[in-house]
Amino acid sequence: MEPTVRWLTTEEQHAWRSFVRMHERLMGRLSRLLQTDSNVSPADFAVLVELTDVPDRRRFLDIARALNWEKSRLSHHIARMVKRGLVMRDECPEDGRGAFVVITDEGRAVIEAATPRHVKAVRELFLDNVTPSELRLLARISEHVLEKLDEEPS
Template sequence: MDEEARWLTAEEQRAWRGFVRLHERLGGRLARLLQSESKMSAADFAVLVNLTDVPDGRQRYQDLGRVLEWEKSRMSHHIARMAGRGLVVREECPDDARGAFVVITDAGRAAVEAAAPRHVEAVRELFLDHVTPAELRMLADISERVVAKLDEDVA
């Protein structure tokens, strides 16, 4: 660690801190709306959305944990709580005795389908309505590039 820190310039710091504030406030507001209007946590919603995006609504524990950036213990505890509420079930993997799947239930699918319209409207009201189409494309490009780099670093 003999290298000197590459401190942020004023412009970089403004952009970084603005991004962090945006992420924290928007995430917090959306989480509170989900909880108050759908009785679902942001974590529950994230799990259910990811499961609706994959065939058969099933995903291996470790793959879902990787997508969500959750540690193994958080995955285990959270999925157990969701299973207790009937939103998901755990299924053993027939090909791998140590592996398991998280599978969305009909109740989980109904819960995310009920929550999604209001969530999408909140995303529009709180975020999308305040950016131009060009800014939105730029944000998508930036996000995809940074995520690809993060994924590359993990691989």
Template sequence: MSEPRWLDEREARVWRSYVGLKLHLEAELERRLVRDGGLSSAEFTLLVPLSETPGGLLRARDLGRMVGWERSRISHQVARMEKRGLVVREECPEDARGSMVRLTEAGRAAIVAAAPSHVEAVRSLFFDAIADDELDVMAGAFERVLDRLPCDVG
């Protein structure tokens, strides 16, 4: 077994900053979503692709792939959202074993109400702290890291 490639001080600083950023940014975005829109981040995560799909209808497994969630997580979250009237499940016409998830009018109203304050939070907490000339550098770095990761999330 080879010697580990330990992080140098600069790499450790970047890594600790990333871990802290991820933790605190996600927590603050969740707090604001609940406060301003009455939605959890999990609900918002599923409502976005549903609201962007014609007819607001997606196969559950496709929705799971889109957000990187496993089947059981999708199933449990959709069940919670059904109880709140945000979505309904329907039978899949092509496969009796599959199910479809449809955005309800209440779900559409919830995402429409929550989106403006959410995008403002993303802008104020993240993008306003980044200089314009840093955006392309960051995008390139993030894309290179993403390209190294397995694409089979969920």
């Protein structure tokens, strides 16, 4: 016997649907801008951002965790990025199963060219449309929900 479902109230439904619509529209618009303005896919951009957050190289598994991607998805994506010269795969001498991903000069040039336009779009589409107090509240809400998600395995 399944427990009774706690249906969403009108207010909860409105908040949830508004959040989902905002997220989908923002991500869709940002993705299209990245692709058209910089010829960078959102997935490439996400991987390159992860690689520029560290000074040298990043463990394969750490990138997968940070992006919340399956290992196989990241493996296939990295292989395509290697073919395009954006990243290199570097085997881990201490752990034969482990590998590092290293951004190349070409990858760094791509992310450096794409980032200013992306930041401008994030500002215009999102940040300029919320007050500082709304932004702080959204950050607190997001952090709280993320902590709860991290507590419960998927």
